[in-house]
Amino acid sequence: xxxxxxxxxxxxxxxxxxxxxxxxxxxxxDDRHLALKESSPTxxxxxxxxxxxxxxxxxxxxxxxxxxxxxxxxxxxLIATQKPAEAPDDGTVVxxxxxxxxxxxxxxxxxxxxxDDGHAVSGEFKFGFQPATARVP
Ligand SMILES: [Cu+2]
Numbered sequence: 001x002x003x004x005x006x007x008x009x010x011x012x013x014x015x016x017x018x019x020x021x022x023x024x025x026x027x028x029x030d031d032r033h034l035a036l037k038e039s040s041p042t043x044x045x046x047x048x049x050x051x052x053x054x055x056x057x058x059x060x061x062x063x064x065x066x067x068x069x070x071x072x073x074x075x076x077x078l079i080a081t082q083k084p085a086e087a088p089d090d091g092t093v094v095x096x097x098x099x100x101x102x103x104x105x106x107x108x109x110x111x112x113x114x115x116d117d118g119h120a121v122s123g124e125f126k127f128g129f130q131p132a133t134a135r136v137p
Contacts, residue, residue, distance in 0.1 A: 032117075033059075033060075033115065033119065033121075034058055034059055034060040034062060034113070034115035034116070034119065034121050035058065035059045035121065036056060036057070036058060036059075036111070036121075036123055037057045037058060037059050037092075038056075038057040039054070039055060039056050039057065039109070039125060040053070040054070040055040040057075041054070041127040041129075042127065043125035043126070043127065044125065044126060044127065045127050045128070046127065046128035046129070046130050047127065047128070047129055047130075048130065048131060048132040049131075049132075050101055050102040050129055050131075051098070051102060051129070052097060052098055052101075053095050053096060053097050053098065054069055054071055054081070054095065054096050054098070054109055055087075055093060055094075055095040056069065056093070056094050056095070056111055057092060057093050058092045058093075058094070058113070059092070060092060060115060060116065061086070061091030061092045061116065062086075062091075062092075062094065062113040062114060062115060062116070062121075063113070063114040063115070063116055063118075064086055064091070066113055066114035067084045067086075067094040067111065067112070067113040067114075068084060068111065068112045068113070069081065069084045069094065069095075069096045069109065069110075069111045070109070070110045070111070071096075071098070071107060071108075071109055072107065072108045072109075072110065073105060073106070073107060073108075074105065074106040074107070074108065076108075079098065079099075079100075079102070079107075080098070080099035080100060081096040081097065081098050081099060082096050082097040082098075082099065083096070084096040094113070102129050103129075104129050104130055104131055105128070105129060106126060106127075106128050107126065107127055107128070107129065108124060108125075108126050109124060109125055109126075109127070110122075110123075110124040111123055111124065
């Protein structure tokens with residue numbers, strides 16, 4: 001009887017430790033970890049004017065020169081862009097300029113960067129480009 005109680009207590013303590021570890025790992029609400037804060041175009045938006053650049057705004061400045069930004073069509077065709085660069089006035093902004101005007105369609109942005117503490121962070125988001133004149137009223 002006594003051992004059973006102790007075993008039960010051991011298991012709940014283990015679960016509590018796992019729960020705390022999982023929470024610490026998620027980084028939610030932890031502003032020491034770099035994350036994507038905003039982007040232009042905005043994730044899941046449809047823009048009426050063709051974007052000339054893809055801009056990423058992070059919660060912290062990534063390590064200079066470590067950010068990659070890949071722009072792809074919905075069928076994963078890579079679109080030519082310049083090497084990403086930090087905005088001259090703001091290290092938390094990394095942008096890339098498109099080589100050619102974007103045609104209407106759905107696009108995927110895939111990014112990857114290194115935080116100052118060496119952690120790799122990556123993500124992706126979609127946006128659409130639909131010229132205003134082509135919109136159904
Ligand atoms: Cu970190």
